[in-house]
Amino acid sequence: MVDVRSGIGEAVPPAEVEDVELYHPHSWWTRYVFSQDAKVIAIQYATTAIAIGMVALVLSWLMRLQLGFPDTFTFIDADRYYQFITMHGMIMVIYLLTALFLGGFGNYLIPLMVGARDMVFPYANMLSYWIYLLAVLVLAASFFAPGGPTGAGWTLYPPQAILSNTPGGRDWGIILMLSSLVIFIIGFTMGGLNYVVTVLQGRARGMTLMRMPLTVWGIITATVMALLAFPALFVACVMMLFDRLLGTSFFMPAIAEMGEQLQYGGGSPILFQHLFWFFGHPEVYIVALPAFGIVSDLISTHARKNIFGYRMMVWAIVVIGALSFVVWAHHMYVSGMNPYFGFFFATTTLIIAVPTAIKVYNWVLTLWRGDIHLTLPMLFALAFIVTFVNGGLTGLFLGNVVVDVPLSDTMFVVAHFHMVMGVAPILVIFGAIYHWYPKVTGRMLNEALGQLHFWITFLGAYAIFFPMHYLGLAGVPRRYHDLGDASFVTDSVHSLNAFISVAALIVGAAQIVFLFNLAWSLRHGREAGGNPWRATTLEWQTPETPPPHGNWGKELPVVYRWAYDYSVPGAPEDFIPQNQPAPGRVTHEAAS
Amino acid sequence: MSAPLKPSSLETLPRPSGLAGFAADWASDQRAFKNVSWGKAMMWIFLLSDTFVFGCFLIAYMSARMSTAVPWPNPSEVFALEIGGVHVPLILIAIMTFVLISSSGTMAMAVNYGYRRDRRKTAALMLITALFGATFVGMQAFEWSKLIAEGVRPWGNPWGAAQFGSTFFMITGFHGTHVTIGVIFLLIIARKVWRGDFDTERRGFFTSRKGHYEIVEITGLYWHFVDLVWVFIFAFFYLW
Numbered sequence: 001m002v003d004v005r006s007g008i009g010e011a012v013p014p015a016e017v018e019d020v021e022l023y024h025p026h027s028w029w030t031r032y033v034f035s036q037d038a039k040v041i042a043i044q045y046a047t048t049a050i051a052i053g054m055v056a057l058v059l060s061w062l063m064r065l066q067l068g069f070p071d072t073f074t075f076i077d078a079d080r081y082y083q084f085i086t087m088h089g090m091i092m093v094i095y096l097l098t099a100l101f102l103g104g105f106g107n108y109l110i111p112l113m114v115g116a117r118d119m120v121f122p123y124a125n126m127l128s129y130w131i132y133l134l135a136v137l138v139l140a141a142s143f144f145a146p147g148g149p150t151g152a153g154w155t156l157y158p159p160q161a162i163l164s165n166t167p168g169g170r171d172w173g174i175i176l177m178l179s180s181l182v183i184f185i186i187g188f189t190m191g192g193l194n195y196v197v198t199v200l201q202g203r204a205r206g207m208t209l210m211r212m213p214l215t216v217w218g219i220i221t222a223t224v225m226a227l228l229a230f231p232a233l234f235v236a237c238v239m240m241l242f243d244r245l246l247g248t249s250f251f252m253p254a255i256a257e258m259g260e261q262l263q264y265g266g267g268s269p270i271l272f273q274h275l276f277w278f279f280g281h282p283e284v285y286i287v288a289l290p291a292f293g294i295v296s297d298l299i300s301t302h303a304r305k306n307i308f309g310y311r312m313m314v315w316a317i318v319v320i321g322a323l324s325f326v327v328w329a330h331h332m333y334v335s336g337m338n339p340y341f342g343f344f345f346a347t348t349t350l351i352i353a354v355p356t357a358i359k360v361y362n363w364v365l366t367l368w369r370g371d372i373h374l375t376l377p378m379l380f381a382l383a384f385i386v387t388f389v390n391g392g393l394t395g396l397f398l399g400n401v402v403v404d405v406p407l408s409d410t411m412f413v414v415a416h417f418h419m420v421m422g423v424a425p426i427l428v429i430f431g432a433i434y435h436w437y438p439k440v441t442g443r444m445l446n447e448a449l450g451q452l453h454f455w456i457t458f459l460g461a462y463a464i465f466f467p468m469h470y471l472g473l474a475g476v477p478r479r480y481h482d483l484g485d486a487s488f489v490t491d492s493v494h495s496l497n498a499f500i501s502v503a504a505l506i507v508g509a510a511q512i513v514f515l516f517n518l519a520w521s522l523r524h525g526r527e528a529g530g531n532p533w534r535a536t537t538l539e540w541q542t543p544e545t546p547p548p549h550g551n552w553g554k555e556l557p558v559v560y561r562w563a564y565d566y567s568v569p570g571a572p573e574d575f576i577p578q579n580q581p582a583p584g585r586v587t588h589e590a591a592s
Numbered sequence: 593m594s595a596p597l598k599p600s601s602l603e604t605l606p607r608p609s610g611l612a613g614f615a616a617d618w619a620s621d622q623r624a625f626k627n628v629s630w631g632k633a634m635m636w637i638f639l640l641s642d643t644f645v646f647g648c649f650l651i652a653y654m655s656a657r658m659s660t661a662v663p664w665p666n667p668s669e670v671f672a673l674e675i676g677g678v679h680v681p682l683i684l685i686a687i688m689t690f691v692l693i694s695s696s697g698t699m700a701m702a703v704n705y706g707y708r709r710d711r712r713k714t715a716a717l718m719l720i721t722a723l724f725g726a727t728f729v730g731m732q733a734f735e736w737s738k739l740i741a742e743g744v745r746p747w748g749n750p751w752g753a754a755q756f757g758s759t760f761f762m763i764t765g766f767h768g769t770h771v772t773i774g775v776i777f778l779l780i781i782a783r784k785v786w787r788g789d790f791d792t793e794r795r796g797f798f799t800s801r802k803g804h805y806e807i808v809e810i811t812g813l814y815w816h817f818v819d820l821v822w823v824f825i826f827a828f829f830y831l832w
Contacts, residue, residue, distance in 0.1 A: 013621055205622060211621075242762060250652065
């Protein structure tokens with residue numbers, strides 16, 4: 001039974017802050033390039049992230065060519081292969097997923113969804129993008145530096161990332177990588193402070209925290225986590241730069257290289273692993289929580305039903321965010337740390353399954369008896385749920401110490417994290433782009449091309465990553481350039497590797513269809529109008545589409561209800577926008 | 593830096609006190625922290641993030657110190673000075689700490705005069721604060737050169753664990769950078785106060801927004817934070 005309340009005629013509180021004065025651009029440069037408008041900054045962030053992401057995509061192709069058809073592509077030698085896996089991992093996790101979710105979607109959606117004119121500090125917001133761009137350029141420069149990029153693996157474990165004769169530490173690659181990360185963190189902090197303050201202190205009249213769309217909840221929780229987790233990576237990068245450049249021994253034990261005793265001594269490689277994973281595990285949820293939030297809104301909008309258990313969804317996001325800070329050492333079961341730690345971290349890791357399961361059940365219960373429209377955003381949202389459940393289940397395997405130890409450093413791990421934090425969030429990114437592209441450009445993306453893109457990507461991702469679980473159980477190690485003729489490697493492993501590689505090439509090519517769709521629809525897409533999905537949230541209620549600088553015209557919106565008034569009995573339409581004061585005030589809000 | 597408050601509408605709002613007030617604020621619209629401007633909120637959140645940076649540095653240092661297999665140099669002796677033939681342990685650090693704590697006092701006074709819109713006294717006190725800060729950095733430079741002259745390097749020292757020099761230069765260097773940035777900000781804001789920017793509502797060069805005397809307090813928050821961090825560095829590095 002839905003408890004529909006009506007007639008709660010409470011008044012919206014008066015404005016506490018005067019309307020802000022915006023910076024008005026004077027020239028083409030300040031309007032489109034050095035813009036202080038969060039929406040332009042969002043598009044700059046997204047474009048840069050997708051551009052560097054394409055580099056990572058090509059790197060994954062090259063890796064798959066080597067794994068599927070060893071000895072065929074001689075230019076992919078072992079050193080290059082390590083460089084490819086390192087750059088692919090780092091670009092995808094930090095420079096694509098983090099930047100696109102927080103810098104891209106965060107910048108575009110936060111001010112619009114909470115009813116603000118812009119971020120609270122537009123100038124710092126602009127700096128954030130340009131510093132991010134600098135970080136990307138420094139990273140990309142390592143492809144052209146002597147010795148090429150670092151081949152240390154994206155985890156950059158010392159001592160191999162510091163020694164001068166390993167793929168990790170040779171020449172300039174590792175220095176550029178660490179510098180780029182430091183620059184990225186500085187830039188991100190400027191943007192992140194903006195997102196947090198905008199949500200906490202810059203909302204519209206009537207927009208309480210518990211009326212915010214879950215998209216904002218996901219992005220903001222992830223931003224807070226990033227502000228607290230990136231410092232550990234920052235410190236680790238600074239210390240490793242000193243180890244490499246000044247000869248300190250923070251992470252370096254007494255060690256010999258090429259038969260020669262080095263000057264290092266007394267440092268702890270495990271300390272680096274602790275610092276890295278204190279950042280690294282929250283990072284998983286930094287890319288997952290925005291995806292959780294966005295997918296909740298996509299499902300609710302396209303199933304024409306209020307999200308099931310809104311309050312529990314909010315608290316689950318917050319609890320996952322908090323718990324993710326006390327699970328980091330489950331990445332280190334085989335590192336040689338005190339075994340009792342494994343017991344503690346396995347327990348906390350498995351506890352995370354509880355709030356995560358709440359979210360999955362609530363998505364499914366939102367769909368249940370909903371008016372499901374199989375639009376492109378909905379297809380991607382459904383694909384996300386399935387993929388996330390698959391990836392999450394293997395997480396239960398790897399969270400347990402005794403199961404994890406034999407599976408460590410096998411392809412099973414690769415399959416797990418690609419499913420859960422690679423494919424799943426990227427499916428949400430696609431769904432979100434199909435959903436919000438009409439607001440950004442005023443035109444719909446092409447449906448036929450979108451269907452083609454969806455089915456190849458969705459089914460292809462399973463063709464790639466499902467067999468990898470089997471490879472891992474068969475004992476195939478990850479990060480091996482060439483499996484060689486080891487006796488445990490069966491013929492089926494080789495044929496599966498070839499199959500996976502073909503699938504990866506096809507899925508990669510499907511992304512070109514997507515990019516073509518983005519460009520083509522800009523001019524030739526169907527006119528979208530202001531609210532093509534008949535959605536309730538504020539960004540669809542702007543007076544103009546695409547929204548101009550300042551978003552709202554003369555009057556700021558006033559919020560009268562939560563974001564999920566779909567199919568309310570007694571309402572004239574099947575959605576009621578958040579800024580609509582209904583006579584008698586029919587809403588589902590109190591029911592959640 | 594922040595949108596001007598409209599105190600009249602705030603004072604008319606009935607706001608419960610205590611825990612109920614906290615819950616009411618977080619359940620309300622527009623702002624979770626009532627009466628807190630954007631600039632101040634941002635500085636607090638930044639300081640929280642920066643706390644994690646210093647926390648990681650200090651924890652890394654402690655883990656290195658606890659796990660070292662060779663003796664750790666005795667800080668009381670390393671940081672001792674001969675003054676007039678008398679051997680005084682930790683004297684320079686004591687003076688540095690005194691200078692920095694005093695600068696927090698003058699900073700607090702500057703904030704007070706800022707809210708009274710007393711241009712000259714505010715600017716003068718900020719300048720004194722900056723001077724104290726610069727003195728601190730100067731003494732740190734002296735300490736660094738003394739240690740370097742005695743043979744301490746980031747990769748080794750004559751008395752024991754190499755990590756002593758590594759962590760010392762890294763942590764005091766990072767803190768000294770914070771103090772230096774603080775001094776630069778103090779000078780910039782003091783100039784604006786002196787010129788009367790916050791009375792004439794002159795717009796910022798970069799942001800083209802009007803400034804307020806509140807920026808003195810926001811600068812003060814940063815300054816007190818840097819001061820507080822020093823107390824922890826002092827306790828964990830020099831007194832341990």
